[in-house]
Amino acid sequence: MVESSDIRGRGRPKTFDRDRTIDVAMDCYWREGTDGVSLNDLCRRAEVSKPGLYREFGGEDGVMDAALERYADAVLAPVWARTTEDHPFADVLAELVGFMTDPASTRPAGCLFTKMRVMSSRLGPATQARVDALRAEARATYARWVERARDRGEIPATVPTTVAAAFIDTQFTTLLTHVALGEDPESLRSQAALAFAGLTGAVADSSR
Numbered sequence: 001m002v003e004s005s006d007i008r009g010r011g012r013p014k015t016f017d018r019d020r021t022i023d024v025a026m027d028c029y030w031r032e033g034t035d036g037v038s039l040n041d042l043c044r045r046a047e048v049s050k051p052g053l054y055r056e057f058g059g060e061d062g063v064m065d066a067a068l069e070r071y072a073d074a075v076l077a078p079v080w081a082r083t084t085e086d087h088p089f090a091d092v093l094a095e096l097v098g099f100m101t102d103p104a105s106t107r108p109a110g111c112l113f114t115k116m117r118v119m120s121s122r123l124g125p126a127t128q129a130r131v132d133a134l135r136a137e138a139r140a141t142y143a144r145w146v147e148r149a150r151d152r153g154e155i156p157a158t159v160p161t162t163v164a165a166a167f168i169d170t171q172f173t174t175l176l177t178h179v180a181l182g183e184d185p186e187s188l189r190s191q192a193a194l195a196f197a198g199l200t201g202a203v204a205d206s207s208r
Contacts, residue, residue, distance in 0.1 A: 016056050021046040025067040026074075030112040034064060034119055061124025064116070068130050071112045076134065080141045089149035090200045097192045100176055101185040110180025114173050135169075142168045155199060164199060171195050 024046040028037040039060050043050050057063045079099070082092055100111070116123060116131050123131065142165035149155045155164065175192055179185070 016048060016052050017046075018056055021048055021053065021056070021063070022066045022070050025063050026070050026112065027108065029064065029067050029115070030071065030110075031108040033115050034122070039063075059124075061126045064123065065126040065130050068112065068116060068127060068134070072130075072134055075111075076113060076138075080138070083141055083145035089145070089152075089154040092145075093196060093200065094193075096172075097175065097189055097196075100172070101179055101188050101192075103185045109182065111176040114176040115180065117173065118177065139165045139169050159199065167199065 021042075025037075025042055028042060028045060039050065039053070042063065043053055046053075053063065057066060079096065082096065085092070113131070113134055116127065117135065120128055120131055139162075143161050146155060146159075146161050146164040146168070150157060150159070150161075171192065175188060178188055
């Protein structure tokens with residue numbers, strides 16, 4: 001005899017694993033870009049139904065927004081935290097450039113946040129709002145980093161804070177874009193050192 005509880009259980013849908021779906025989405029978007037993964041692909045890889053995904057996130061914009069939020073917590077926050085520690089500006093800068101260009105890393109190439117910034121015109125409103133908020137947070141973080149370095153005499157006093165913060169943000173974005181394209185890490189690190197030389201005061205000898 002079949003128990004009535006067994007009959008009730010057969011048609012019961014699986015519990016939707018929100019955290020796993022977000023992790024899969026973050027990895028897919030990070031590796032392949034937001035244009036490289038369809039919602040059907042994402043559902044297949046996360047082993048969830050499309051109706052279930054829509055119920056949980058409201059659609060593709062909600063999934064991307066959640067993936068970027070997860071990325072910000074897991075990757076951006078620890079990186080930005082390095083700028084708040086009491087270490088020489090040039091040392092932290094070199095460390096961050098090295099982290100971004102590490103050829104031995106098992107992380108996907110480049111940066112999900114950067115990839116979404118580049119494709120911002122194709123994002124939904126929730127994801128676009130998060131990209132804008134993270135961009136503002138990045139520049140505010142870099143501005144505080146610059147001010148502390150300038151107070152220690154590590155950055156020329158004539159460099160405006162907002163200009164320096166925007167410059168750092170632009171250089172990191174450019175660097176990560178080229179990393180994602182698979183360009184030579186050593187060459188990219190050399191280019192970054194040259195780009196940041198004026199900010200750190202380590203200007204190369206033009207006669208060489």
